[in-house]
Amino acid sequence: MLKKQLEYLHLHKRLNKYSNILMMQKKTTIKDIANVLKITPSAVSRALHNHPRISDKTKKAVKKVALELNYQPNQLASALRSGRSNLVGIVVPRTNSYFFSSVVESIEEELNKEGYNVIITQSNESYDKECRNIEALLQTQVDGIIASLANETIIFDHYERIKEKGIPLILYDRGENDIGVDYIGIDDYQSSHIVVDHLVAQGCKRIAHIAGYSHTRIYKNRIRGYIDALLKHNIPIVDSLLLESNLTLKDGRAKTKQLLELPKLPDAIYASGDYAALGALQVLQENGIRVPQDVALVGFSDEPFTSLISPAISTVYQHNNKIGKLVAQQFLLRIKDKNWKPKLNKIILDAELIVRESSKKKK
Amino acid sequence: MLKKQLEYLHLHKRLNKYSNILMMQKKTTIKDIANVLKITPSAVSRALHNHPRISDKTKKAVKKVALELNYQPNQLASALRSGRSNLVGIVVPRTNSYFFSSVVESIEEELNKEGYNVIITQSNESYDKECRNIEALLQTQVDGIIASLANETIIFDHYERIKEKGIPLILYDRGENDIGVDYIGIDDYQSSHIVVDHLVAQGCKRIAHIAGYSHTRIYKNRIRGYIDALLKHNIPIVDSLLLESNLTLKDGRAKTKQLLELPKLPDAIYASGDYAALGALQVLQENGIRVPQDVALVGFSDEPFTSLISPAISTVYQHNNKIGKLVAQQFLLRIKDKNWKPKLNKIILDAELIVRESSKKKK
DNA sequence: ATTCGTTGTTCAAACGTTTGAACAAAAGGC
DNA sequence: GCCTTTTGTTCAAACGTTTGAACAACGAAT
Numbered sequence: 001m002l003k004k005q006l007e008y009l010h011l012h013k014r015l016n017k018y019s020n021i022l023m024m025q026k027k028t029t030i031k032d033i034a035n036v037l038k039i040t041p042s043a044v045s046r047a048l049h050n051h052p053r054i055s056d057k058t059k060k061a062v063k064k065v066a067l068e069l070n071y072q073p074n075q076l077a078s079a080l081r082s083g084r085s086n087l088v089g090i091v092v093p094r095t096n097s098y099f100f101s102s103v104v105e106s107i108e109e110e111l112n113k114e115g116y117n118v119i120i121t122q123s124n125e126s127y128d129k130e131c132r133n134i135e136a137l138l139q140t141q142v143d144g145i146i147a148s149l150a151n152e153t154i155i156f157d158h159y160e161r162i163k164e165k166g167i168p169l170i171l172y173d174r175g176e177n178d179i180g181v182d183y184i185g186i187d188d189y190q191s192s193h194i195v196v197d198h199l200v201a202q203g204c205k206r207i208a209h210i211a212g213y214s215h216t217r218i219y220k221n222r223i224r225g226y227i228d229a230l231l232k233h234n235i236p237i238v239d240s241l242l243l244e245s246n247l248t249l250k251d252g253r254a255k256t257k258q259l260l261e262l263p264k265l266p267d268a269i270y271a272s273g274d275y276a277a278l279g280a281l282q283v284l285q286e287n288g289i290r291v292p293q294d295v296a297l298v299g300f301s302d303e304p305f306t307s308l309i310s311p312a313i314s315t316v317y318q319h320n321n322k323i324g325k326l327v328a329q330q331f332l333l334r335i336k337d338k339n340w341k342p343k344l345n346k347i348i349l350d351a352e353l354i355v356r357e358s359s360k361k362k363k
Numbered sequence: 364m365l366k367k368q369l370e371y372l373h374l375h376k377r378l379n380k381y382s383n384i385l386m387m388q389k390k391t392t393i394k395d396i397a398n399v400l401k402i403t404p405s406a407v408s409r410a411l412h413n414h415p416r417i418s419d420k421t422k423k424a425v426k427k428v429a430l431e432l433n434y435q436p437n438q439l440a441s442a443l444r445s446g447r448s449n450l451v452g453i454v455v456p457r458t459n460s461y462f463f464s465s466v467v468e469s470i471e472e473e474l475n476k477e478g479y480n481v482i483i484t485q486s487n488e489s490y491d492k493e494c495r496n497i498e499a500l501l502q503t504q505v506d507g508i509i510a511s512l513a514n515e516t517i518i519f520d521h522y523e524r525i526k527e528k529g530i531p532l533i534l535y536d537r538g539e540n541d542i543g544v545d546y547i548g549i550d551d552y553q554s555s556h557i558v559v560d561h562l563v564a565q566g567c568k569r570i571a572h573i574a575g576y577s578h579t580r581i582y583k584n585r586i587r588g589y590i591d592a593l594l595k596h597n598i599p600i601v602d603s604l605l606l607e608s609n610l611t612l613k614d615g616r617a618k619t620k621q622l623l624e625l626p627k628l629p630d631a632i633y634a635s636g637d638y639a640a641l642g643a644l645q646v647l648q649e650n651g652i653r654v655p656q657d658v659a660l661v662g663f664s665d666e667p668f669t670s671l672i673s674p675a676i677s678t679v680y681q682h683n684n685k686i687g688k689l690v691a692q693q694f695l696l697r698i699k700d701k702n703w704k705p706k707l708n709k710i711i712l713d714a715e716l717i718v719r720e721s722s723k724k725k726k
Numbered sequence: 727a728t729t730c731g732t733t734g735t736t737c738a739a740a741c742g743t744t745t746g747a748a749c750a751a752a753a754g755g756c
Numbered sequence: 757g758c759c760t761t762t763t764g765t766t767c768a769a770a771c772g773t774t775t776g777a778a779c780a781a782c783g784a785a786t
Contacts, residue, residue, distance in 0.1 A: 077772030101459035440742030
């Protein structure tokens with residue numbers, strides 16, 4: 001037993017020596033641990049990863065020394081060697097939209113659990129910035145990319161680059177079929193049906209639509225849904241009631257003013273975005289038009305303010321957190337078996353209409 | 364000249380050979396470029412970085428081949444070797460607060476310009492998550508960390524770890540003096556003065572304060588400012604008018620109800636957060652109390668909804684984007700000369716009161 | 727006693743860059 | 757023409773891991 005004590009003493013000596021060196025400056029590496037224990041770096045690496053071929057005794061010892069030397073694995077080195085960076089890039093149009101930040105929050109939470117870190121980049125709705133972001137993410141050697149397209153984006157070359165690299169690409173909310181990758185979003189076509197059905201049920205007959213730009217798939221689908229739903233109810237399509245917009249508050253106001261100049265007022269406005277809906281509400285109120293009595297109003301996305309103002313705005317809830325969670329899960333599926341390319345997974349959720357005062361004509 | 368043509372032909376042959384190999388799979392490396400041009404990887408590396416000792420001819424050739432082979436530098440390898448990852452970690456309490464997402468947006472924009480990428484992590488106001496985030500960032504070998512404390516955080520050991528590592532740490536908005544690092548934020552003490560001065564000017568004499576928790580520096584300062592400002596105006600301090608809150612909408616409602624039970628109503632409420640202010644507004648309106656005539660109301664942070672509802676809520680604007688920009692600049696200063704430790708830089712901006720209907724008693 | 731399979735570890739190469747030092751060749755100074 | 761500088765490039769090591777293969781030691785099975 002004396003021998004064991006001596007051994008222990010020696011170990012401590014070595015440990016102290018190392019502790020001192022390390023205190024001075026440099027970070028601990030796997031090599032330091034190896035030196036202290038007089039084993040090789042590979043053994044240490046394996047011990048830390050619970051490799052079955054390493055004895056429990058060694059594992060214990062390694063972990064103890066690692067703790068004492070305050071060892072922090074260098075992910076860069078690990079990533080370089082193993083080819084996995086454990087980083088996932090997210091491209092989001094803007095984080096200060098509640099919908100997007102909720103989605104991102106869920107994605108982050110879900111991926112953190114699996115040991116991935118998340119790099120968030122914003123395109124600010126600019127095609128150019130989107131390209132640069134993706135370039136930067138690829139250079140950082142992310143293990144995959146999760147993206148939602150900027151409004152401006154109509155060319156998809158940069159997404160092809162991602163696919164060429166062979167890393168998973170998942171799109172959410174704003175996606176395009178042409179890109180041919182997994183997608184998670186809501187059923188936009190169906191959403192419009194739900195909205196129009198509701199408005200018709202409230203007795204509306206002249207329903208205007210402040211739409212997003214039709215070159216974006218989701219807005220196009222909402223427009224199609226709007227038209228088909230009207231036809232379904234035998235309501236004639238009036239061109240002047242369908243306006244494309246960038247869906248900002250400002251443009252919502254502008255488009256509403258345009259509607260007010262029509263010889264015959266609409267009795268409902270369905271805006272493809274909450275900010276545009278708010279703009280509409282402001283203009284209507286400024287013109288002494290009562291909401292919902294004169295004009296019913298429905299927005300889209302369930303931004304928090306819609307429930308805070310008066311009258312509260314009816315809107316479409318897109319299951320923000322569920323989308324984020326599904327995106328993350330889809331990513332994990334793809335990463336777990338790389339060559340499982342066979343079929344794309346498009347997950348289309350049903351959106352949910354949240355009826356508030358702004359569209360309740362009937363009690 | 365024939366020789367030159369032949370050379371060119373050979374180069375193209377080699378290029379094609381490489382193109383083909385690369386099409387099959389693997390990514391191009393510096394080594395591939397070197398092989399094509401029959402020079403060494405080091406020459407290539409230097410050429411790509413415009414090293415002065417490399418001839419223009421070589422530089423041109425290298426860059427051309429790099430382009431043709433679609434070369435993407437591997438940042439991991441570069442980071443590992445050079446010790447600089449060009450990644451900056453950001454810790455933010457929640458991204459779906461407008462203030463924080465604006466700050467982050469500015470930071471990102473500013474740092475992108477300098478070639479840095481940004482890893483955003485959210486603490487969700489949890490001390491535990493904050494620790495784990497910082498741990499993860501350190502393991503990813505970020506070049507620096509920019510953080511704002513979670514509400515829960517009152518122990519700062521994890522920040523000491525960052526300092527030990529010797530990488531820059533910058534705090535913004537929610538910081539603590541004890542941590543002893545650069546800080547950018549607004550003058551909270553002064554802000555309360557501005558708010559109180561304004562309310563007094565409107566004729567208010569019983570001003571309530573729904574405050575944040577006093578263990579957080581910024582809220583403590585606002586409380587101090589509130590008290591000193593009242594004293595300055597010879598208004599007595601009434602304990603029951605000062606309530607600590609977590610500043611959510613819900614708690615804002617609760618605290619306001621508490622105020623309504625007092626024998627004598629306040630004639631103004633100053634809330635340290637906009638959501639709490641909104642809660643107050645709701646409760647006041649539900650009880651038939653007119654804002655601002657009966658009770659004036661001021662919030663804090665200038666969340667977008669404050670200007671959207673009716674009455675619009677007066678609030679304090681914190682120069683969101685300016686803070687972000689200054690944070691980024693401060694980080695760049697620190698990174699540019701690591702050993703320039705001498706003195707901390709605390710940048711304290713003056714906040715700006717935005718007066719809206721909710722606090723305009725006088726015309 | 728020989729072979730075989732396990733167990734625990736070491737060896738050495740690899741991941742893709744960067745970088746100080748060394749070196750050769752060309753240019754410049756006398 | 758000789759020595760010195762400058763210019764352009766190569767050499768080799770390094771960054772901190774991971775990983776397949778090799779190896780030694782040992783007990784078990786034949």
